[in-house]
Amino acid sequence: MPNRSQDPLFQLIKSLQKAEKRHFKLYIKRNSAKDDLKVIQLFDALEKLSDFDEKNLLKKIPGIEKPQLANLKNHLYRELLSSLRLLKSNDSIDMQLHEQIDYARILYNKGLYHQSLKILDRAKELAHQYHQDSFLIQIISLEKKIETLHITRSMQDRAEQLTAEANVVNEKRRVITQLSNLALQLYSWYVKNGHARNEADEKDIKAFFKHQLPLHADKLVGFYERLYLYQSYCWYAFIRQDFLMYYRYSQKWLSLFEKEAFMIEVETGHYIKGLHNLLNAHFDLRNFKEFSTVLKKFELFAASETANKHDIFRVHSFIYINSAKLNQHLMQGTFQEGLTLVADLEKQLSANALYIDQHRILVFNYKIASLYFGSGDYNTCIDYLRRIINDHVDLRNDLQCYARLLHLIAHYELGNAELIETSLIKSVYRFMAKMDNLTIVEEEMFRFLRHSFQIPAKQVKTELRSFLEKIKQYEKSRFETRSFAYLDVISWVESKVYGKTMSKVIHDKYLSSKHR
Structure with missing residues (x-):
């Protein structure tokens, strides 16, 4: 690109x-x-x-x-x-409110403060209707200024009313700021590190979350208070790989917009992000039917006027929908079908390069590499993984680690024993150990790869069976989940043991789960 x-x-x-x-x-x-x-x-x-x-x-x-x-x-x-x-002055509620406040200031400066107060009164109603508390602070501040400097006789008890309004709004903004800070900090932690790696990470995240969460957060009723509360819980659960909690709060996030549908127009970006997180939750839980339902809903929304009003909404919808489509092929084992999306996806990524951050590119490259790996095209898989490995960005340490691990396994499939034994396995192990990223499953993987080249070919399948038995017991373990989420190592080993393609193994599991 x-x-x-x-x-x-x-x-x-x-x-x-x-x-x-x-x-x-x-x-x-x-x-x-x-x-x-x-x-x-x-x-x-x-x-x-x-x-x-x-x-x-x-x-x-x-x-x-x-x-x-x-x-x-x-x-x-x-x-x-x-x-x-x-x-674009009428494109968003915040620009409309900015305009009304500007008009009020102009009228006030002209000495027409009664006219100014009328405009502020209408702006206040609009701000209340759309939960725009940050604008309410500006409106009330200007009203207080006018009442302080002039005898308006606009109504009795005006001072008491404005004081009470200011106190209510300031308290709401304090809570919203606290929760939006918490959501942002948790998301930032995830972008840098990925999921919690061990009990130490889990303990730190729990302590941080508990300390930063406002008192009586469960009793909050305002739209933005609940929005940022649900976002905070989403990132908290996702980092800890508590995917059931992640699903619950992603659903709560979207339910806010379903109850107040007019807010989709006001906070389109948050609505799109909510759809993306709900899709991810269904992917992590392997809720195949629900995943398809939400994806169709997202695609319908992406074609709407609201989703195409601004470039940023259009591009984010494109990113999240295509990411979901790749995920769908990964969890169904339809790797070849998934690869038919790649050419157009890369064309669109190039056309929208101005709007797409490096984190998204890394994720797409990893998903595409996984599709090529699952389809048996290990050389092309390696080409995509090199884009991640050679891109020295301080993002997603977990993705950097698993890109190197998948790169190692692709070379194993190609039979590049000398490369693996002389340098590759040592460098990957050192990198993952340095990042404090080695789980029990990954230790077992390195142990198998080191040992597999030292034994006769006819004994490899026996070793694979032993390897499979060892790692299957960790399939439901909290801190081993990452290994299976980034690389379906169990399905890969099963394909070797049972003489099937990886695509066939995963697709059979998908069909089996559908008929339960």
């Missing part, structure tokens, strides 16, 4: 849709002096570039000298944002 230009102005221009570009041209011609039309020249030149290159850019706009470029770029950036703000 091509590297994204790091120039902010170039990125902004490349993110614009046709209607937004057309609106900007009309806006800048209407609002700028003739001298500012150099901005349009700069815009046109940047729009035509495929990658940002300052030297090439200056060649395309001979009327602009290099010393002028920085100021012109800053000016163009501000004008683009102003144009977009004007175009």
Whole structure:
């Protein structure tokens, strides 16, 4: 995938849709002096570039000298944002409230404070309706300022009412801030480390969660208090691999939006993330039927006007739906079918590179590598795993570890005994040990791989049976779950023992579970 230009102005221009570009041209011609039309020249030149290159850019706009470029770029950036703000002013409730508060301030500064109070009163109703407490703080603050500096005679007991409102809103914001901080910190821990590796991780996460959780959190009733509470519980459960709790709180998360459907329009990003987490929960629990139901629901939503109102919603829907589709093929053992999605997926990832973070790319590469491994194409599997191994980013230590482990097993399947014995097995073991990432199952895997090259070929199946017996007893163990979640090592060993493809083994399990 091509590297994204790091120039902010170039990125902004490349993110614009046709209607937004057309609106900007009309806006800048209407609002700028003739001298500012150099901005349009700069815009046109940047729009035509495929990658940002300052030297090439200056060649395309001979009327602009290099010393002028920085100021012109800053000016163009501000004008683009102003144009977009004007175009999108009614696209979201927060922008509508910002606009109303701005109008109220303008009227107040003109000395028309009664008119200002009327606008603030309407804005307050809107903020209450959509649970926008952060705006309520601004509205009440301006109301208090007007009442403090002027005798409005707007109503009796005005001071007491505003004081009580301010206290209620401030307490709500305090709790929301505490819970949103907790959800963010837990998510950050997961992005860096993945699931809890051992009892020490589990103990630390439990202590942190208990300490940060507000008192009487179970009695909270506000939309945002419960949203961030459920998110916090989701990440807490997911890190600890308590997938049943993860499912329960993912469902609670979405139920909030089902009870107040108008909030889907207000918090579309949180709704999309909730669908993604519920899909993950069904995947982890192997709830095949429920997984398919939620995926269909997500795909219907992704085609809606709400999901396509902004690029970020469209792209996140694309990422999560495609991730779910790959997961579906992984858990059903339909690896070859899953691989038919890869070409279009990579094309879309490249087209939307501006919006997609490296963490998502790592996850996609691992899932695609797993599909190739399951289908028996070990060389291509290794190619995708190298994208992870060679990408030195400080993300998902667990994914870095399992990419190396799957890389090792792919070489085992290719019969690269010398490479494995001389360097690969030692380097992978050292890496995982350094990351404090070795479980009992993984220790057994390394023990088998080291030993397998030392025995006659006819004895390997016997060793595989012994290996299978050892690891199956850990299938339900909390801290061994990671090994089976990232790499279905049991199905891989069973395919070797029973002389079936890995795809066949997993698909048979899927069919069996459907008929229970």
